[in-house]
Each structure stands twice: as C-alpha cells, then as structure tokens.
Amino acid sequence: MTQVKVYGRDHVLRPLRARLSDVVHAAAVDVLGLPAAKRFHRFFPMSPGDFPTPDGRSERYTVIEVLMFTGRSVATKKEFYRRLYDDFAGHLGIEPVDLEITLLETPRYDWGIRGRAGDELDLTYRVER
Numbered sequence: 001m002t003q004v005k006v007y008g009r010d011h012v013l014r015p016l017r018a019r020l021s022d023v024v025h026a027a028a029v030d031v032l033g034l035p036a037a038k039r040f041h042r043f044f045p046m047s048p049g050d051f052p053t054p055d056g057r058s059e060r061y062t063v064i065e066v067l068m069f070t071g072r073s074v075a076t077k078k079e080f081y082r083r084l085y086d087d088f089a090g091h092l093g094i095e096p097v098d099l100e101i102t103l104l105e106t107p108r109y110d111w112g113i114r115g116r117a118g119d120e121l122d123l124t125y126r127v128e129r
Helices: 010-032 074-092
Strands: 002-009 041-046 062-069 099-106
Touching: 002 010, 010 041, 010 062, 010 074, 074 099
Parallel strands: 002 041, 062 099
Antiparallel strands: 002 062
C-alpha cells in the first residue's frame, strides 16, 4: 500500500497531472515493487499565494510525499529518488532542483484498509526490497 500526494502550482500541475501520475506510478512499480493496479495518487494544485516557491527554485517547484508500509531498504529508497529525478527531468521538464520527495513509512498495523488492519491483509506483492 502506497499513497502519493503531489503539491505544485496549479498552472503547472494541472496540465501535467496525467503524465506525472504515469511517471510516479512507473517508478513505484519498477523500484518499490507495487502492483500495476495499485495507483493511489492525490494532486494538490495551489495558487502561488498558497504554494510559495523557495529561493533558488522555479515556478515548476513540486513536492511529493509518499506514505508507504515500512520495509524497503535504504538502497531501494535512494533508487526511487534517482528514478523520479531522472524521469521528472526527462519526461516532464521538472529539474531535480525543483523536485522535493519525502517518504513516510509506517508499520502495516497503522493502516486501516478494506475494513481490516493492514497487517492482517494478504498482500500480492513483497514490501521488503
């Protein structure tokens, strides 16, 4: 189980939303091992007043928060970052300086999914990578 939140300026994020979702999902499937059918993305397009750009960033500044089960190795997480930086630059024109990524991990028992605690689910994929 992984949930992705993407924050950015509305005039940048809205036109890129579908392609951005594809880029994030491809990385999550290939690197984090998520099943292709598991795409839980939320987009938060904001006005410049609600999403100020830090010094040294452009109006394409984007923040990604990924909430996921605990269990992936540091190497896997770093590969996920590298993949997103490369693919955002290559496919979306968002350079690494304009992309911030935060991974938030919680144990499976801290999730409630389909009426059950997450640690009671039979997953079709392996979290530990």
